[in-house]
Amino acid sequence: xxxxxxxxxxxxxxxxxxxxxxxxxxxxxxxxxxxxxxxxxxxxxxxxxxxxxxxxxxxxxxxxxxxxxxxxxxxxxxxxxxxxxxxxxxxxxxxxxxxxxxxxxxxxxxxxxxxxxxxxxxxxxxxxxxxxxxxxxxxxxxxxxxxxxxxxxxxxxxxxxxxxxxxxxxxxxxxxxxxxxxxxxxxxxxxxxxxxxxxxxxxxxxxxxxxxxxxxxxxxxxxxxxxxxxxxxxxxxxxxxxxxxxxxxxxxxxxxxxxxxxxxxxxxxxxxxxxxxxxxxxxxxxxxxxxxxxxxxxxxxxxxxxxxxxxxxxxxxxxxxxxxxxxxxxxxxxxxxxxxxxxxxxxxxxxxxxxxxxxxxxxxxxxxxxxxxxxxxxxxxxxxxxxxxxxxxxxxxxxxxxxxxxxxxxxxxxxxxxxxxxxxxxxxxxxxxxxxxxxxxxxxxxxxxxxxxxxxxxxxxxxxxxxxxxxxxxxxxxxxxxxxxxxxxxxxxxxxxxxxxxxxxxxxxxxxxxxxxxxxxxxxxx
Amino acid sequence: xxxxxxxxxxxxxxxxxxxxxxxxxxxxxxxxxxxxxxxxxxxxxxxxxxxxxxxxxxxxxxxxxxxxxxxxxxxxxxxxxxxxxxxxxxxxxxxxxxxxxxxxxxxxxxxxxxxxxxxxxxxxxxxxxxxxxxxxxxxxxxxxxxxxxxxxxxxxxxxxxxxxxxxxxxxxxxxxxxxxx
Numbered sequence: 001x002x003x004x005x006x007x008x009x010x011x012x013x014x015x016x017x018x019x020x021x022x023x024x025x026x027x028x029x030x031x032x033x034x035x036x037x038x039x040x041x042x043x044x045x046x047x048x049x050x051x052x053x054x055x056x057x058x059x060x061x062x063x064x065x066x067x068x069x070x071x072x073x074x075x076x077x078x079x080x081x082x083x084x085x086x087x088x089x090x091x092x093x094x095x096x097x098x099x100x101x102x103x104x105x106x107x108x109x110x111x112x113x114x115x116x117x118x119x120x121x122x123x124x125x126x127x128x129x130x131x132x133x134x135x136x137x138x139x140x141x142x143x144x145x146x147x148x149x150x151x152x153x154x155x156x157x158x159x160x161x162x163x164x165x166x167x168x169x170x171x172x173x174x175x176x177x178x179x180x181x182x183x184x185x186x187x188x189x190x191x192x193x194x195x196x197x198x199x200x201x202x203x204x205x206x207x208x209x210x211x212x213x214x215x216x217x218x219x220x221x222x223x224x225x226x227x228x229x230x231x232x233x234x235x236x237x238x239x240x241x242x243x244x245x246x247x248x249x250x251x252x253x254x255x256x257x258x259x260x261x262x263x264x265x266x267x268x269x270x271x272x273x274x275x276x277x278x279x280x281x282x283x284x285x286x287x288x289x290x291x292x293x294x295x296x297x298x299x300x301x302x303x304x305x306x307x308x309x310x311x312x313x314x315x316x317x318x319x320x321x322x323x324x325x326x327x328x329x330x331x332x333x334x335x336x337x338x339x340x341x342x343x344x345x346x347x348x349x350x351x352x353x354x355x356x357x358x359x360x361x362x363x364x365x366x367x368x369x370x371x372x373x374x375x376x377x378x379x380x381x382x383x384x385x386x387x388x389x390x391x392x393x394x395x396x397x398x399x400x401x402x403x404x405x406x407x408x409x410x411x412x413x414x415x416x417x418x419x420x421x422x423x424x425x426x427x428x429x430x431x432x433x434x435x436x437x438x439x440x441x442x443x444x445x446x447x448x449x450x451x452x453x454x455x456x457x458x459x460x461x462x463x464x465x466x467x468x469x470x471x472x473x474x475x476x477x478x479x480x481x482x483x484x485x486x487x488x489x490x491x492x493x494x495x496x497x498x499x500x501x502x503x504x505x506x507x508x509x510x511x512x513x514x515x516x517x518x519x520x521x522x523x524x525x526x
Numbered sequence: 527x528x529x530x531x532x533x534x535x536x537x538x539x540x541x542x543x544x545x546x547x548x549x550x551x552x553x554x555x556x557x558x559x560x561x562x563x564x565x566x567x568x569x570x571x572x573x574x575x576x577x578x579x580x581x582x583x584x585x586x587x588x589x590x591x592x593x594x595x596x597x598x599x600x601x602x603x604x605x606x607x608x609x610x611x612x613x614x615x616x617x618x619x620x621x622x623x624x625x626x627x628x629x630x631x632x633x634x635x636x637x638x639x640x641x642x643x644x645x646x647x648x649x650x651x652x653x654x655x656x657x658x659x660x661x662x663x664x665x666x667x668x669x670x671x672x673x674x675x676x677x678x679x680x681x682x683x684x685x686x687x688x689x690x691x692x693x694x695x696x697x698x699x700x701x702x703x704x705x706x707x
Contacts, residue, residue, distance in 0.1 A: 109537045176544045180537050214548050218555025233559060244562045249557060310566070 018286045024119070027111030028516060029096045032118050034413070037406075038095030039121055041482065043085040046129065048475050049251055053435075056470035059137040061456050064446060071454035072140035073156075077128065079143025081159065083260065084126050084167045085395070090402050091263040092117075092174050093204050094476050097413060099178065099506035101514060102196050104187025104523045109180040114130070117173040124166040131159035142452060144253065147245035148233035151226050158227070161220045168217045175209035178202055187506070187526035193287070199282065200287055201266030201279050203349075204294040208255045208262075213297065216252035219245065243308050250301035258297040260394060262290060266403030268354045270505075271408050275351035276343030277502035283337040289328035296325050306377045315374045322372035329365055333358065337368030342364050348500075353404030357397060364392030382452075385445025391438045401479065404429070410485065411499045415513030416492035429477040436470030529574075575582035586620035594681075598627060604632040604700045607669070611674065619683040627660065627696065628674045631667035638701040640664040646693040648655045653685040653690065664701050 057065045060177065066074065096114065100107055101511050108114045131138040138143065148426040150157055171334070182203045219345025223245070225231040232238025234245045273280045280286065302310065328403060336358055345351070367389040371377050380386065403426070411417050440463035445451075449460045495512040506525070510518050596610035611626040633638055641661040645651040656662075660675035666671060682701050683694070 110541065169664050176541055176548070179544060184533070184537050184540055210544060210548050211551055214550075214552035215555040218552050222556075222559075241562070244559060245565070247562055248558055251555075251558065372531075526639050 009045060014502055025115070027107070027115050029100050029108045029114065029491070030413075030514060030516065031318050032108075033093045033096030033098075035118050036089045036121075039118075039125075040086050040088075040090035040093060041485075042083055043089070043125060044478070045482070047078050047081040047086050048478065050074045050081070052471060052475050054078065055468040057454055058456070059202075059468040060423075060465070061458055061461055063455055066142050066454065068454045069140060070137065072142075072452065073132065073138040075452050076133070076140050076142050077138050081125075081128060081470050082164075082394075083143065083256070085121065087260050087398055087402070088167075088171065088512075089121055091202075091205070092171075092178075094198075094263065094267065094402075094405055094409075095178055098409065098507060099181055099199060099202065100185070101412075101510065101518060102199055102505060103182065103185060104190055104506050104519050104525065105181060105185035106179050106407050106517065106519050106522075107244040107381070109185055110177050113173050113177055115171045115322070116119040117177065120170040124163040124170070127159050127163040127166070131156040131163075134159060144246075144249055145220070145223070146249070147223065147226070147242045148236070150245075151234060152221055155390035158224070161224050165217060166214050168213045168320050171209050171213050174440065175213070176204040177358070178206040179210070182206075184288060187519065187525055190506075192354055193283075194525060196266075197269035197283070197290075198266035201262040201269070204290050205259050205262045208259050208294055208297065212252040212255045212259075213407040215248065219252065221246040224246075232424070241304070246305050246308060247302065249299075250304045251484060254301040254304065255294075255298050255374060257390075257393070259291055260398050262293065264357070264398045265290065267401045267405035267408070268336065268357055269332075271350045271354040272339050272503045273504070274408070275348060275354075276340045278339055278343045279504075280335070281338035281341075282331075285331055286335055288332045293325060296321060296328075300325060303372055303377070306374050307381050319372055319374050324370060326365065326369050326372075333362055333365075344502075346501075347405075349418075349420060350404045350408035352424065352427040353400045353407065356427065357404065358412055360392055360396030360431075364389060364394075364397055367392065382450055383445035384441040384451055385447045386437050387451050388441035388445060391441070395438070397435055400430075403427075406481075406485065408500075410488050411495035412510075412512050412514055414489050414492075415495055415511075417495050417499075418487050418488040418492065422487075426477060426480045426484060429480070430474065433470045433477055437467050437474050438469075438470075440464070440467045479521050530689055535626055563604055571595055582702040586618050586619050590687070591616050592681060592685070592689065592692045593617065594623070595691065595693045596625065596627075597693055599695065599697040601697050601699045603697055604637070604639055606631055606639060606698055608696070608698055619681045622657075622678065622680050625663050625679075625695050626674050627677065628672065629660075629667065629698070630672040631669060636666065636668050636704075638664050638666045639698045640701050641696040642700050644695050644697070646695065647689065650692040652683070653689075654694070655680050655682060661696060665670070667689065679685050 023031065023035060026035075053066060054071065057063070057071055096108065099105070128138075134154060134156040137156055139150065139153050139157040139160045141150040141153055141157065145157075145160070182195070182199055220235040222231070226233050226235055226240070232240040234240045235244050236242060247352045269280055269286065300318055300322045303315065306315060307316075336354075347355075367385070371386070371389060373379060407418060408424055443466075444460055444463050447460065449456055497511050498508045499507075499512060506519075506523060507514070509523070595612055595614040596612065598608045598610055600606050600608050606629055608627065611628055615623060615625065617623050629647045640663075643656070643659070643661050647656055656677065656679045658676055658678035660677065665675070667675070677694075679694075
């Protein structure tokens with residue numbers, strides 16, 4: 001272990017600056033983690049507002065609230081904002097707060113770069129949201145930005161491309177920082193196999209980011225060149241191929257969904273053992289399972305493109321590779337269940353969200369295995385079944401884990417216990433309204449309703465109305481969460497250092513709230 | 527302090543190596559383009575969708591002869607004249623046939639129109655393969671411009687025997703000037 005930082009880096013010793021300058025100049029991992037989390041919460045509400053407008057339009061058939069062009073802009077921006085500005089920054093926020101605490105490091109490896117990778121985000125977000133004001137509005141090509149449509153759109157598309165460039169740089173720098181922190185900054189005695197699962201899942205995630213974000217940057221650069229500099233990467237008239245765009249995009253896009261779910265696995269792997277009062281079952285199989293998801297995850301991308309007309313051999317390869325991912329994912333689910341088996345379970349809010357995650361993410365995962373099969377996928381391609389499937393993984397999977405993780409570590413961050421009763425209400429309402437919103441979409445998809453349309457055939461009316469009611473319930477419920485977090489920051493019963501009876505790990509050895517500087521002298525693990 | 531410096535230096539070295547990986551992956555993105563042309567562009571006969579379309583017609587059935595008659599119409603108020611340069615041809619199934627149509631814009635302004643083909647009897651349509659046709663694109667004619675355009679077609683030898691005569695008919699429709707959205 002090369003790390004023995006008796007002295008904290010000089011930058012971290014600066015006296016506290018008050019006001020906004022403190023947040024702009026901060027290089028402290030806890031401050032930056034807080035910034036990330038507030039940013040992502042606000043973008044969650046922005047993206048959620050777009051989703052509610054979409055659902056309001058779909059409450060009844062016909063066009064009532066928005067024009068079709070604007071509807072397409074909303075579906076596109078909802079996707080881009082939720083993926084790049086809400087979920088990804090939320091996990092980086094968790095990584096910033098928790099990784100140094102979990103590993104016994106004084107801070108992230110590169111505190112100034114850490115500041116940079118956060119402060120790039122607001123500019124990208126402004127660029128994205130401001131593109132609604134551009135002539136022709138925001139990009140309406142779908143979050144996948146498929147060519148040739150994306151080659152033809154107005155200046156809103158260019159703003160989205162630049163926003164993606166900025167977000168990409170932020171993610172790559174963040175990933176580099178996290179890898180170096182995990183591999184170089186652990187406390188003496190904290191071997192890789194003693195590291196918590198959250199650090200392991202983030203390590204694999206960071207390597208995935210490092211591998212695929214540059215490819216996305218290259219892809220949107222090609223798009224930009226096709227749009228303005230006369231190249232023909234994707235323009236069939238000039239000898240290019242729009243299918244190439246899909247390959248490039250999904251080479252990034254599929255690993256991206258593992259980037260969004262692996263840290264969630266890490267959070268759930270921390271919560272379940274605590275509230276089962278047992279160590280995580282099968283840690284030795286969890287680690288290779290995580291790595292396997294990472295490795296196989298980069299070779300399954302073309303299952304998003306079964307209908308473009310590829311050779312049968314390629315379809316078979318991508319189908320089998322995709323089904324193979326169900327194996328390590330299943331291992332994880334069984335390990336979590338085995339952790340709970342014969343444990344002394346209690347059901348505080350974090351545990352409820354973890355169990356909700358387990359149920360609903362499994363539905364999302366299994367419908368993914370159904371979609372992996374070529375003949376089924378050809379039928380369900382571009383229907384609401386897909387929309388239901390990925391919201392079960394991305395909302396009930398990722399977002400539930402984020403909620404659970406927030407409730408789990410909030411007492412450590414603020415020094416106060418959150419309002420448990422309010423947390424329980426938040427969980428149950430979220431669980432119910434989530435299913436009211438997205439369960440009908442499976443049936444809409446099976447019945448043939450296409451996605452990304454502002455109007456639909458009459459026979460889909462009832463299920464769409466139900467989904468819209470659910471969506472508004474779901475959206476309003478999240479205000480409870482925001483209120484509970486703010487209430488917890490302002491005050492509440494004092495939290496002990498360990499917070500939870502069954503909590504194990506270095507982060508629970510420091511007082512609550514965690515002091516501004518922790519582990520300036522590295523702790524010794526065992 | 528010496529130890530701290532070496533830790534910082536080690537972090538920096540590690541950072542540089544990882545940045546090279548990111549840079550390499552950026553380059554790899556561009557490598558996918560030629561790689562894709564090589565792997566997916568060259569050999570497309572294994573594609574499920576392409577099998578039917580790629581089946582070549584190689585046999586000319588000299589034993590049968592089908593009479594193909596040509597017809598031309600102009601829809602509504604479109605001020606064009608339009609005629610085939612031949613009234614009919616005798617065609618062996620499988621044989622490649624070249625014919626020509628002539629169209630004139632009789633009005634005083636430039637106009638755009640598109641021809642739509644139809645067949646009589648309609649059952650013949652499935653066996654009538656146009657390889658080149660002015661109807662594939664809309665035609666823009668200046669005032670009083672005359673243009674002669676080719677049609678190249680063949681009749682599938684699989685055509686049933688009860689279709690001794692086929693009429694190929696074109697109708698020109700005016701394409702209204704596109705409104706900017």
